[in-house]
Amino acid sequence: MSSTPAALFGATWFDGQTAAAHTVNVDVTAGGLSLLATDGSLLRTVGLDTVELSEPCARAPRFAYFQDGSTLEVHDAEPFTGALEALGLRPSPVARLQRSAPAATGALALLVASIILAYTHGVPVLARWIAFALPESVEERLGEQFEKTLNLQLLKNSDLSEKYQAHVRSLLQDAAVRGAPGIQYVLKSRATQEGKVINAFSLPGGTIILLDGLVEAAAKENQVLAVLAHELGHVANKHGLRNVLQALGIGALASAMWGDFAGVAANVPVVFGALHYSRAFELEADTYAVTFLRANGMDAQPLIEFFELMAERKDEGEGEGPVDILSTHPQTKDRIERLKRM
Amino acid sequence: MGANRKVLSNGLKVFDLLLMVVAFAVSTLPLFERVGRFSLAEFFEMRVKLGNLMLFISFLLIWHILFSVFGLYGSKRMSKRWEEARDIAGATTLGTIVIAAAALMFRIWVVNLLLTLLSFGIYSAWAKVRKTRYFYQNTQLDGHAFDYHGAPLAILRGRMLAVVLLVAYSWSFDISRTVGLVTIAVLCLAGPWLFMKAQQFRFRNSSWRGLRFGFDANLAAAYRTLLPLLLIWFSGTILGALLVPMTVLGVVGIATGLLLPLMHHALKRYQHARISYGNVAATFKPALGRFYFVYFKGLLLLFVTAAIGSFAALGVMWAANLLRRTFGFEGQGDTQLAAMVAAGGVGLIAYLGVWPYFSTRLQQIVWGNSHLGSVGFETRIRAWPLLLLVLKCVSLTVITLGLYWPYAAVALARYRIANMEVIAPAALNDAVTGVSARTVAAGEGAADVFGLDVGL
Numbered sequence: 001m002s003s004t005p006a007a008l009f010g011a012t013w014f015d016g017q018t019a020a021a022h023t024v025n026v027d028v029t030a031g032g033l034s035l036l037a038t039d040g041s042l043l044r045t046v047g048l049d050t051v052e053l054s055e056p057c058a059r060a061p062r063f064a065y066f067q068d069g070s071t072l073e074v075h076d077a078e079p080f081t082g083a084l085e086a087l088g089l090r091p092s093p094v095a096r097l098q099r100s101a102p103a104a105t106g107a108l109a110l111l112v113a114s115i116i117l118a119y120t121h122g123v124p125v126l127a128r129w130i131a132f133a134l135p136e137s138v139e140e141r142l143g144e145q146f147e148k149t150l151n152l153q154l155l156k157n158s159d160l161s162e163k164y165q166a167h168v169r170s171l172l173q174d175a176a177v178r179g180a181p182g183i184q185y186v187l188k189s190r191a192t193q194e195g196k197v198i199n200a201f202s203l204p205g206g207t208i209i210l211l212d213g214l215v216e217a218a219a220k221e222n223q224v225l226a227v228l229a230h231e232l233g234h235v236a237n238k239h240g241l242r243n244v245l246q247a248l249g250i251g252a253l254a255s256a257m258w259g260d261f262a263g264v265a266a267n268v269p270v271v272f273g274a275l276h277y278s279r280a281f282e283l284e285a286d287t288y289a290v291t292f293l294r295a296n297g298m299d300a301q302p303l304i305e306f307f308e309l310m311a312e313r314k315d316e317g318e319g320e321g322p323v324d325i326l327s328t329h330p331q332t333k334d335r336i337e338r339l340k341r342m
Numbered sequence: 343m344g345a346n347r348k349v350l351s352n353g354l355k356v357f358d359l360l361l362m363v364v365a366f367a368v369s370t371l372p373l374f375e376r377v378g379r380f381s382l383a384e385f386f387e388m389r390v391k392l393g394n395l396m397l398f399i400s401f402l403l404i405w406h407i408l409f410s411v412f413g414l415y416g417s418k419r420m421s422k423r424w425e426e427a428r429d430i431a432g433a434t435t436l437g438t439i440v441i442a443a444a445a446l447m448f449r450i451w452v453v454n455l456l457l458t459l460l461s462f463g464i465y466s467a468w469a470k471v472r473k474t475r476y477f478y479q480n481t482q483l484d485g486h487a488f489d490y491h492g493a494p495l496a497i498l499r500g501r502m503l504a505v506v507l508l509v510a511y512s513w514s515f516d517i518s519r520t521v522g523l524v525t526i527a528v529l530c531l532a533g534p535w536l537f538m539k540a541q542q543f544r545f546r547n548s549s550w551r552g553l554r555f556g557f558d559a560n561l562a563a564a565y566r567t568l569l570p571l572l573l574i575w576f577s578g579t580i581l582g583a584l585l586v587p588m589t590v591l592g593v594v595g596i597a598t599g600l601l602l603p604l605m606h607h608a609l610k611r612y613q614h615a616r617i618s619y620g621n622v623a624a625t626f627k628p629a630l631g632r633f634y635f636v637y638f639k640g641l642l643l644l645f646v647t648a649a650i651g652s653f654a655a656l657g658v659m660w661a662a663n664l665l666r667r668t669f670g671f672e673g674q675g676d677t678q679l680a681a682m683v684a685a686g687g688v689g690l691i692a693y694l695g696v697w698p699y700f701s702t703r704l705q706q707i708v709w710g711n712s713h714l715g716s717v718g719f720e721t722r723i724r725a726w727p728l729l730l731l732v733l734k735c736v737s738l739t740v741i742t743l744g745l746y747w748p749y750a751a752v753a754l755a756r757y758r759i760a761n762m763e764v765i766a767p768a769a770l771n772d773a774v775t776g777v778s779a780r781t782v783a784a785g786e787g788a789a790d791v792f793g794l795d796v797g798l
Binding site: 012013014015016018019020021054055057058059060061063070071073094097098099100101103104107108110111114115118141145252253256257 | 446447448449450452453454455456457458459460463466468472475476479480486487489516549550551552553619620744745770771772
């Protein structure tokens with residue numbers, strides 16, 4: 001090796017026992033780190049393999065930790081890092097990524113891409129997998145909790161006669177033998193505590209709640225059956241449980257991204273994200289309902305009729321807004337069009 | 343001081359909660375009177391339509407304009423203040439603390455966030471260490487930087503324990519009341535130990551001038567101080583589970599609120615009196631009366647801002663209604679959402695308005711009463727500049743969908759540290775070691791997830 005005078009780096013050495021500062025200069029060679037006193041006398045030389053180095057970090061000093069517990073704080077951090085790299089001592093891969101602007105830009109692009117991918121594919125696929133892997137008891141438990149809350153706050157017993165309720169149950173049961181074989185469900189008739197609501201919905205665990213309002217509003221019995229088939233679609237695909245799991249997934253994603261910033265802000269994507277997923281589930285359940293009806297020798301017509309009935313009521317009443325991008329249910333007209341094409 | 347700087351992000355969770363609840367209550371009262379009861383029909387038929395979207399966007403726009411105007415003024419004022427403060431600091435004190443540029447923090451944040459996501463959260467422990475090191479190593483006192491030595495694996499273990507506890511806490515009451523009460527009992531019993539370990543981990547892994555800080559982890563003292571706090575904190579949940587009458591619950595709730603400053607003070611006292619640097623121990627002069635005064639004034643301020651915010655929200659709703667009528671979008675479901683958005687906005691106004699006052703005043707009290715040996719601390723942070731800085735940071739972070747956050751974090755830390763004066767740090771030169779490096783990280787992770795480090 002040629003004996004070009006090596007550059008010296010200004011540093012402070014601490015013995016690890018006291019807070020006293022010792023001003024030194026550091027020489028970096030293949031033989032190790034040499035500590036020189038301000039008068040130029042050699043204090044000690046430490047082999048590079050025995051020294052632990054801190055990662056380079058902006059304009060911060062770099063630290064070298066010696067085996068005897070003493071510490072070297074190098075103030076000329078950037079040239080010091082350069083000298084170490086010339087000897088083949090490169091910072092860790094992560095530290096190198098952090099230092100490079102192109103790498104950070106690439107990481108940003110990858111970050112955005114992986115968040116989008118996780119949202120569109122990762123979370124739904126994972127939620128689906130978990131939903132079908134979880135024991136039934138978990139789903140039932142969840143459904144019971146929901147039902148308890150609903151019964152307490154919003155629902156009451158059905159006003160329909162016991163005989164008619166049994167009639168609807170057997171209607172669905174007979175059709176389910178062909179349309180949804182092997183699907184475990186329980187059909188319950190309920191009414192709302194306030195007003196008449198035209199709706200039916202399913203809970204995790206297979207409970208389907210049929211509200212009196214829907215039975216009264218339907219023009220024909222097979223329209224009720226079509227709606228129940230749609231709900232069975234939710235049950236068969238475990239949509240309720242998947243909804244909960246997906247909300248958890250988006251929550252985790254959002255809090256990884258924004259959790260440092262604000263807990264409340266991290267909840268916003270959960271709400272909007274869940275709405276998007278819920279629309280996809282409605283369409284999936286529509287498809288299921290059509291298959292169900294066809295297995296029973298019918299077509300999509302009863303479901304279309306019911307949706308049209310709902311759309312008419314909407315027009316007479318409050319009217320549905322022209323844009324429905326944030327709704328839990330897709331635009332009714334779009335659904336009707338889709339069903340007609342099937 | 344380096345270790346106590348995380349204030350802004352972790353914040354006063356306790357106070358946040360109170361703030362939000364009160365603000366929400368105050369603001370929703372007049373709104374819901376108009377709206378009437380929330381029926382199932384409306385619940386199922388609630389759709390977010392164009393009108394609501396416009397309402398939401400107009401809200402965002404108003405905030406955006408407000409923020410950017412404030413932000414603009416803020417940065418001008420800030421730089422002047424900051425320079426002024428720096429000059430004074432240079433002239434009057436031995437120690438000034440400087441923190442470096444934010445560009446690298448952005449890279450650290452992006453790279454570590456990506457790795458955290460790709461590793462399903464496991465990397466978060468390493469990310470925490472890298473981010474903490476950035477802040478510590480770029481913070482200098484008396485010409486020397488702080489350093490952080492936390493071991494990522496230890497933090498990961500702590501986080502796993504914390505996740506288990508958090509899941510247990512959030513779901514136990516869904517399983518049964520007994521399981522829920524048992525979980526609370528476990529939390530009360532483990533809490534003081536975890537908190538103590540978190541403090542110990544944090545300080546023992548912080549160093550300056552090659553010497554570690556320390557935390558006097560006395561288990562008996564931890565339980566004496568923290569167990570009553572936890573019992574008071576959980577009293578509502580416990581009594582609620584035991585189905586005591588509402589009146590009793592109300593009285594207990596008010597009592598908890600009245601005891602909040604006391605609890606907060608006890609926590610700060612426990613924290614600040616047990617820190618050490620080498621053989622130099624910290625002391626904390628009690629200031630309970632001043633804690634109560636700040637809480638009281640903060641609450642008054644909160645009511646005033648919440649009232650103003652409610653009127654503003656009603657105004658916006660009225661305008662939005664007019665807009666909707668003009669464009670012919672009618673709907674009932676809209677009103678609920680509008681009410682919720684408005685209430686959220688009011689909460690935000692109240693939060694942003696009161697929090698800087700509250701936080702700066704408490705910080706002044708806590709640091710003014712803390713000493714490390716003969717070394718004293720003084721903070722020149724003022725509520726108004728801090729409010730402007732927070733507004734700027736929040737608005738830019740929201741507008742950039744979070745990308746501005748690393749810059750904001752650095753800006754906030756810089757403001758705090760630049761305005762922190764360490765009086766006669768040279769006295770620490772004589773400190774000698776008395777602390778061993780070994781410790782457990784379980785508490786550190788737990789403190790992160792639970793927000794246990796209610797810290798100033």
